[in-house]
Amino acid sequence: MSLKEKIQSMNMDQIMEMCIEQEQQAIDLYSMARDQAKDAASRQKFQELVDMETAHKVSLRNFELERYIELPPADLKVTDYLMEPLLSSNLNTQEILIIAAKREDKTARMYQDLADHFANDKDLNTFFQMMADEELRHKHDLEAEYEREYLQEG
């Protein structure tokens, strides 16, 4: 069953529960990676991601509309064609960025589906659209960092 189909049979509480669960999975994933990382730099990067996802979870809990007001920048698509590395304790920053950008992309799609689902409910549509935009903004930031550091083209 696709997400769009799944949403049809869910009530609002279940939808919010699903979204929070999605963010919590990301927090758990990045926390685990942070604790397993062998070097301080990777641990720091994972902690930044944990903080970012925790902020998303708070937004969902509080149903904050005013937090995100900027339109998302253009999708750079830098990591769209890259292979997703398997999670391990030996991930380097390059692999972390790929995993995180792909995850942000996937979550943005989920929020976009929810925004479309609530096309006739202005508040919910706006809220989920903003969440989708927020995820796309994070994808953009992660990909810009990836491009800056790993596509030097030397």
Next chain:
Amino acid sequence: MKRTPPQSFNTVPMKERLTLPRQAMPEQDATARAGNFLEVNLGLTAEQAVLEAQRCIECKSPTCMDGCPVNIKIPDFIQLICKEDFLAAAEKIKEDSSLPAVCGRVCPQEVQCEQTCVVGKRFRPVAIGNLERFVADYAMQHGNGASTGPEKPQPSGQKVAIVGSGPAGLAAASDLIKEGHEVTVYEALHEYGGVLVYGIPEFRLPKAILRQEVANLEALGVKFIKNFIIGRTMTLQELFAEEGFDSVFLGLGAGLPRFMNIAGENLNGVYSANEFLTRSNLMRGYDFPEWDTPLHRAKHAIIVGGGNTAMDAVRTAKRLGAEEASIVYRRSEEEMPARNEEIHHAKEEGVNFMNLVNPIEFIGDEEGNVIAAKCLRMELGEPDESGRRRPVPMPGSEFTIEADVVVIAVGNGSNPLIAQTTPEIQVNKWGNIVADEDGRTSMEGVFAGGDIVTGGATVILAMGAGRKAAAAINEYLKEKVGS
């Protein structure tokens, strides 16, 4: 502090100097050189060097030195060329640079000293790099090899280890030996020079030049030890505890190849630029069967990237016998980080340029050999933080290029061994060592400089960092004795 201008030996009247044409660097014929590994640029003749030096207008406030990361006294050495005292000109450069024959060949002068040359505001700038190369080569052929420099100093009784024999390490060693310290350079590979030997091809920087520079340092008393990997052969802590060093300089470079993380990168025939160039340059894979390092001879080699490393790799592939050798670059030529000279030489040698193209997958045959690259066409969007317009994929533009050798030249990272074996050394999130502007790291007595701190940069910047760190090490050792 106001600088005293050098004595003028330029006999050409000021008005006529700007009418003198810039002297062209003699080169090997493009067709001939595409089939050999001999040096492309042949060097100015003495007559050309004097004519070029006479183009200098002897500015009252010269700005050329500001463009040089090690502040070579450019106006001074140019006047000595005008005087035709080429050995004195070489000595003048040696006061600030320990590798002039190398820098004269590989420095991007067009964005450094020649960019700030006043003549260049209206005309072509004085060819400072070509002049530097000329006097350095002249000194190697006619001088006594080692820099005469100051008198041999009194031994300080203190020992410094230099880890890495690339430009940062050699520059640091050169300065520290002149202070009377006992200096030992450790190198992981079986030849000295770091990226200068494994990364830069013979046709751009002959190895004999580098061996001569190393021999000069040996003549000054620097001890060299090869096949030594820090963190494996011995840890940093052991260098202090077991070998008794008073200070250590880390000039490890950025030798960890980066990949694209796209499907098919593990196929046979797909190389990192690092491996491809090391096989050819260090292991002399180009000299088969005299040397038996395996290296694919391609029908069509594609090199992914647009920097100097990509140009070195594509020109190497061409010389190895590739029927076709192509650069595949995701931006346009305008955004290429490679030096214009290298792009120009590559084109002359018949290299194809496929710009605004990005591979998204490498395709293999049933035996696991690469046979093609699936690519997307790109278009340029808004500028990114580097000021270059950002490439964006064009939807539905997929196409395939046949290729039996692929070289990935998208950059290098830092070696992770130090971070893994020396927790006292702080590294940033990219694995580069964190050091202050004098090279001090988070570990007492340990200094670092060059690409291991900055990430991949230029030879001269690495040398500048090596020299700064050497000065700081010297101060540190003086304080250590005094305390």
